[in-house]
Amino acid sequence: MRECDSLTFMTIQVPSPGGGEFSAYMALPRKGKGPGVVVVQEIFGVTESLRKVCDWLASRQFTAIVPDLYWRTDPGIKLSESEGEKARAIRAKTDDLLASDDAAAALDFLRKHEACTGKVAVVGYCWGGMIAYLTAARHNPDAAVGYYGVGIDKRLDLAKNLSCPLMLHFAEKDQFAPPAVVAQVRDELKSDSRAVIWEYPGVGHAFARPGGAHFDARAADLADMRTLSFLVEKLFGNRQFASPTY
DSSP: OEEETTEEEEEEEEEOTTSSEEEEEEEEOSSSOEEEEEEEOBTTBSOHHHHHHHHHHHTTTOEEEEEOTTTTTSTTOBOOGGGHHHHHHHHHTSOHHHHHHHHHHHHHHHHHSTTEEEEEEEEEETHHHHHHHHHHHHSOOSEEEEESOSSGGGGGGGGGGOOSOEEEEEETTOSSSOHHHHHHHHHHHTTOTTEEEEEETTOOTTTTSTTSTTOOHHHHHHHHHHHHHHHIIIIIOSSOOOOOOO
16 A cells, blocks of 8 residues: 555455455545545556546545456456557457446445445446446446447447446547447437437547547546546535545
């Protein structure tokens, strides 16, 4: 465990519903406790950029963790953007429903943690964006957010089971979730007032990953502010608000 910039960081172990346990990076706000957020990885594992997402959330008074969803086959692996082929091969070995179950286990872990208020959300990126959607449809988070989720259109049969407010961010030039896919997702969710879909013109897949080939600071900031506002509304309620911790 270490402390830096008023935040506390650690690696913890989360029990798996099917037996065993998996590791997760955890960032805690310094003052008191806050709602929980499970950050779901891209195909590259629990990378530094995902850890920084947890740190950013903790600085806004959330208790955040990012679990290792590759723990069954490639525990602890962290790949770079240039290792996309290897990342896709590892992702192909990971069952989406089991990954969603692991995300739900992380949610349950947070709900019971002394640094959590009991309210929990899931926020995922790329593959994790789809896992966040699956978790919202198969389990019971208090809110869910997906950034450029890949494969949601293949799981729209589960949309009727959506259990919580859902926010999805999509990129206009995303080759993995192109406009036709976004239109399909939007059409399926249009009757559910809890679902909000944002599209970002002129940007590509993974536009919110700092240092990535398609990173766009303006679109990333806008998506992050929308996500933060959404999480504050759904997890803090009307009586509290999130602000940086100094």
